[in-house]
Amino acid sequence: MPLYWRVIVINAAVFVLGTLALALAPVTVSARVLASEAVVLAIGLVTIVVLNALLLRSTLVPLDRAARLMERVDLEKPGERLPETGNGAAADLVESFNAMLERLEAERDASTARALAAQEAERQRIARELHDEVGQGLTAMLLGLKRAVDRAPDDIRSDLILVQDAARGSLEEVRGVARRLRPSVLEDLGLLSALSATATELSTHSGIHVQRGLAQGLPDLSPEAELVIYRVAQEAMTNVARHSEADTAYLSLTRQGDAVALLVADNGRGVRGRTEGTGIRGMKERARLVGADLTVRPRPEGGTEVRLVVPAKAAT
Template identity: 65%
Template sequence: MPLYWRVCLINGLMFVAGTTALALAPVTVSATVLQSEAVILVVGLIAIVVLNSILLRTSLAPLDRLVRLMDTVDLQRPGKRLSEAGGGAVGHLVQGFNAMLDRLESERGRSNAKALAAQEAERHRIARELHDEIGQGLTAVLLGLKGLEAGTPPKLRQALEEVQETARATLDEVRGVARRLRPGVLEDLGLQSALAALATDFSAHGLQVRRVTSPGLPELGSERELVIYRVAQEALTNAARHAQARTVRLSLHRQGAAVVLSVDDDGNGLRGAEEGTGIRGMRERALLIGAELTVGPGETGTSVRLRVPLEAG
């Protein structure tokens, strides 16, 4: 029965019940209402209102739960559903809403997978161009400057050395950017070596990274290893740029049927700020492999936990 007719029926039944009670009950109302008669009328009115409220509340309660879920639903934290108990129009509405969430989460997962795959491909292309074109061009410049050094007058030699040093520093920076864009060590030597190189890279820029890894970690596959690497990279970047941390503890260990990545810093913490694009990107990557990402306050700063199940979800 549609909700509109259900409400009309409930109210109609209540009026019929009240009319029947007045018609059959041995109670009359004087021209001047007596106190006892007023008490009976008030009690009857209260009973009708209370029963009507209870019946309407029972019928409309699923709508209230649906509204509350709409206010709190977050596709980056999937799995929230309403109980589909009951039938009628409200039950069909709840079923339709749950089915809509299923479709949205499925479509979002597929679109995010394509977007992240395209992002990784673009990173690889830019890293290759940086290494092959700009890197080789700067190398040629350094070799040319080296060849000019022998015939340079002593007055210009110091300036030439300064230009060489600038070109060498620029070449190192280009290579560092290319490494961050495309973690070749991850493909060649594995996850633990890639995390070690990542920690060394950040330590060279002033952030003290203490790395703790458990030996004998199981094979996770290239997709899950890439997600772990990118989450660690983003967490270290946030600690260095935004949290103004001095030290970070980076750990990777096995915990039951999962591998857990932990990044704890001693920075300023979240301080109630909304999640930025970096944290949202980490959540998107975690959803792709069925992992669970937790970002919150730690003992001294911010704590990032990525729990990756060993069995694919």
């Protein structure tokens, strides 16, 4: 029955019961209502109102719950659902609302997966172009500069050596950017070596000391889950270098039951009072794609802690 007619029927039933009670009850009402009669009428009115409220409660309360959930629902924090109790139009509404949330979350995850896949493909394309085009060009330049330095007179040789050093530095920068864009070390040497290389790169470029705890014998992970762990660690370490003002960072990958736990922490200024940036949102989106749980919180002793827990054999 539609909700409108359900409310009409409930109210009609209450009014009929009230009318029958007045008709069959041994009570009368004087032209000038007496105090005792007013009490009886008041009791009858309260009874009708309470009965009507009780009968309508099961029908309308789910609507209030749905409205409150609509106000606070956040697709970045999936899983909130209305309890599916009762029957009738309200139960159908609750079931449809929960199905809509599931559909929206599934569509959001699918669109995020497509966006991240496109992002990875674009990163690999740019990395290849940097390596094949820019890198090869700088290498040819260095070879030419070497021949020029060997044949140059003494008065300009020092200038050519400075140009040669600058070109060599640019080549190293290009190779570093290409490595960050395309984690070939992850494909070639595995997750632990890739994380270790990320920690070494952070120490080299920022001077932050990185304490590592990368355990062996971890559960099997899908390639997608390994890529998520690597990208989350890479983004977290980048945030440490850019924002933390720390002198020590901590990187660990350990087994946690049937899951793998990544921890990136620092002893810097922490995240209190700062809004969530695009980097953290990107990490959460990646984590959700493989069913992982990611938390970013301040450490009691100071600094920030990023923890990612990935179930073994995480599905995409």
